[in-house]
Amino acid sequence: MIVFEDFTYAYPTGSAPVLRGIDLVVEEGGFHGVVGASGAGKSTLAMAVAGFIPHAQGGEYAGRVAVGGAVVADTPLPELVTRVGLVQQNPFDQISGARFTVREEIAFGLENLGVEREEMARRVDAVMADLGIAGLADRSPYALSGGQQQVVAVASMLVMRPEVLVLDEPTSQLDPGGARMVVEALGAVRRSGVTVLLVTHALELLAEHADTLHVLVDGEIAAQGPPAETLADDRMEEWGVGRPRYTEAAARARRDGLWEADRALPATLGAAAAGFRAAVRTEGGRR
Amino acid sequence: MSTGLSVYRGGDSFVHRLNPVTKLAFVAAVVIAAFGVDSLWWPALLFAALVLPGALWAGVGRRFVLLVFGLIAPFLVILFLLQGLTYPDPGTVLLELGPLAVKTEGLLFAGTTALRLLVMVGAFVLLLLTTDPGTLMSAMQQAGLPPKIAYVVAATMQIVPSFQARANAILQAQQARGMDTSAGGALARGRRLIPLMGPLLLGALTDVENRSIAMESRAFGAATRPTALTVVPDSAAQRAARWAMILAAVAAVALNTLGVL
Numbered sequence: 001m002i003v004f005e006d007f008t009y010a011y012p013t014g015s016a017p018v019l020r021g022i023d024l025v026v027e028e029g030g031f032h033g034v035v036g037a038s039g040a041g042k043s044t045l046a047m048a049v050a051g052f053i054p055h056a057q058g059g060e061y062a063g064r065v066a067v068g069g070a071v072v073a074d075t076p077l078p079e080l081v082t083r084v085g086l087v088q089q090n091p092f093d094q095i096s097g098a099r100f101t102v103r104e105e106i107a108f109g110l111e112n113l114g115v116e117r118e119e120m121a122r123r124v125d126a127v128m129a130d131l132g133i134a135g136l137a138d139r140s141p142y143a144l145s146g147g148q149q150q151v152v153a154v155a156s157m158l159v160m161r162p163e164v165l166v167l168d169e170p171t172s173q174l175d176p177g178g179a180r181m182v183v184e185a186l187g188a189v190r191r192s193g194v195t196v197l198l199v200t201h202a203l204e205l206l207a208e209h210a211d212t213l214h215v216l217v218d219g220e221i222a223a224q225g226p227p228a229e230t231l232a233d234d235r236m237e238e239w240g241v242g243r244p245r246y247t248e249a250a251a252r253a254r255r256d257g258l259w260e261a262d263r264a265l266p267a268t269l270g271a272a273a274a275g276f277r278a279a280v281r282t283e284g285g286r287r
Numbered sequence: 288m289s290t291g292l293s294v295y296r297g298g299d300s301f302v303h304r305l306n307p308v309t310k311l312a313f314v315a316a317v318v319i320a321a322f323g324v325d326s327l328w329w330p331a332l333l334f335a336a337l338v339l340p341g342a343l344w345a346g347v348g349r350r351f352v353l354l355v356f357g358l359i360a361p362f363l364v365i366l367f368l369l370q371g372l373t374y375p376d377p378g379t380v381l382l383e384l385g386p387l388a389v390k391t392e393g394l395l396f397a398g399t400t401a402l403r404l405l406v407m408v409g410a411f412v413l414l415l416l417t418t419d420p421g422t423l424m425s426a427m428q429q430a431g432l433p434p435k436i437a438y439v440v441a442a443t444m445q446i447v448p449s450f451q452a453r454a455n456a457i458l459q460a461q462q463a464r465g466m467d468t469s470a471g472g473a474l475a476r477g478r479r480l481i482p483l484m485g486p487l488l489l490g491a492l493t494d495v496e497n498r499s500i501a502m503e504s505r506a507f508g509a510a511t512r513p514t515a516l517t518v519v520p521d522s523a524a525q526r527a528a529r530w531a532m533i534l535a536a537v538a539a540v541a542l543n544t545l546g547v548l
Contacts (some may be wrong), residue, residue: 050498050504052503056500056503071360078506078508078509078510078511079502081503081504081505082506082508085504086500086501086504088497088500088501088509090494090497092449092494093494093497093498094497094498095501096438096442096502096505096507097438097441097442097446098424098437098438098441098507099421099441099499100419100420100424100441101421101535102419103516104516104517108505108507109504109505109506109517111514111515111516112434112507112508112509112511112517113504113506113507113509113511113515114511114512114513114514115514116514117514117515117516117518120514120516121516124516137329142449153501156505157504157505159504160505259510261426265322
């Protein structure tokens with residue numbers, strides 16, 4: 001479980017707080033999304049969970065952030081990394097450069113933690129199998145596609161068995177194929193029982209996979225709840241977040257009388273298809 | 288597996304199978320012996336009797352010859368031109384070319400230096416051709432090399448090609464906006480490459496921050512004693528051979544100093 005209590009943070013280089021009075025509880029297990037316009041504080045929130053704020057960034061830090069009962073500010077980073085994994089935006093930057101094969105790259109964190117070799121080999125093989133990258137084991141991490149590199153980054157974190165995996169825009173630099181690989185990998189992470197906290201602009205992805213969604217607006221939590229409800233909120237445009245294409249298409253159809261008035265706006269492709277099908281049937285009945 | 292800076296050629300020869308630290312000890316021994324013994328024929332003997340046969344035994348002879356001579360050829364030309372024509376000490380003049388004179392002593396000095404270079408470059412090329420870079424790093428860490436130093440070496444080997452790729456991408460982006468890098472002399476071309484440096488260095492600095500976060504996320508630098516996934520095979524015989532090679536090289540230098548060799 002991740003808990004923010006009245007959390008406010010300002011970077012050492014900036015005067016205004018980037019996050020203000022955040023009170024947030026992210027339940028253990030499941031898939032949780034964080035959305036917001038650029039500059040809303042999403043990445044800062046991710047860094048605060050992973051502990052790089054305040055341990056690496058400094059700045060003005062008030063309130064409390066805790067992960068699985070450990071208070072982030074009071075827990076040394078090397079200990080915290082065994083509780084929280086962090087996957088960043090650029091897959092290339094996350095390759096250690098210290099190892100020459102994917103298998104060794106995934107094991108790197110375990111080596112640094114002093115895990116015994118047999119245990120390490122078992123865990124690495126298991127995580128590669130779970131994420132479907134066993135075939136890449138002997139390749140150089142630098143010879144992989146962006147999507148493959150990002151899945152390796154996820155594997156490198158997952159192998160350390162964190163309670164929480166924080167991902168900051170993991171698909172933003174990937175082509176659709178690469179993004180799909182990462183999404184499939186996240187499915188496996190979720191099944192393993194790890195709490196996933198995904199910061200992204202990819203609303204369709206969250207609509208399909210997230211259990212809860214938290215909307216950040218100017219450093220504050222403006223809304224939270226199930227994606228279907230949150231993404232259909234009319235204020236999403238005003239907050240600069242936007243809405244999934246399916247939601248937007250249905251909203252326009254409703255204005256033109258082509259979406260049933262009492263039917264909620266859809267957040268997923270499946271719900272949109274069902275809604276349009278129903279609208280077509282109703283229209284056909286009228287004729 | 289290969290990386291941009293790697294010249295490794297996979298194989299299953301005896302040389303390939305040796306522990307990389309044993310090969311490093313061989314490199315150190317032949318370099319000490321080549322540079323420490325004052326003789327023209329000694330480095331030639333080391334190259335002909337040890338280094339070159341090692342490459343042939345490993346089955347990388349052709350690649351070895353191409354790489355070694357490709358690397359040292361420019362140095363050989365400069366060496367013979369400088370030392371052959373401008374050797375400062377008095378000596379036997381073989382040929383006079385105006386103010387310059389080709390002296391026997393100058394040619395001998397250039398020849399000895401060239402042969403020493405041949406041994407040094409040859410031994411390193413043999414090591415790199417027959418050793419997987421990952422295995423080399425693992426073996427060096429197992430031999431006690433601090434993880435941070437091992438990281439710097441390994442990261443350099445892998446990141447330089449990526450850095451080159453980034454530079455090319457920036458160059459192409461600038462060329463797409465009309466910058467002509469081919470026209471004019473070398474100085475003009477060099478001047479036009481200056482705008483490349485800003486984005487390249489700024490990009491590299493951003494990378495460093497992200498990479499340091501990625502490394503800390505994986506407990507790099509934690510107080511725990513690191514373990515290793517890959518254990519490079521070693522043996523008592525190889526450990527003994529390493530000491531024997533180094534001692535033999537030191538002995539050769541000592542005997543040469545005493546005038547025996």
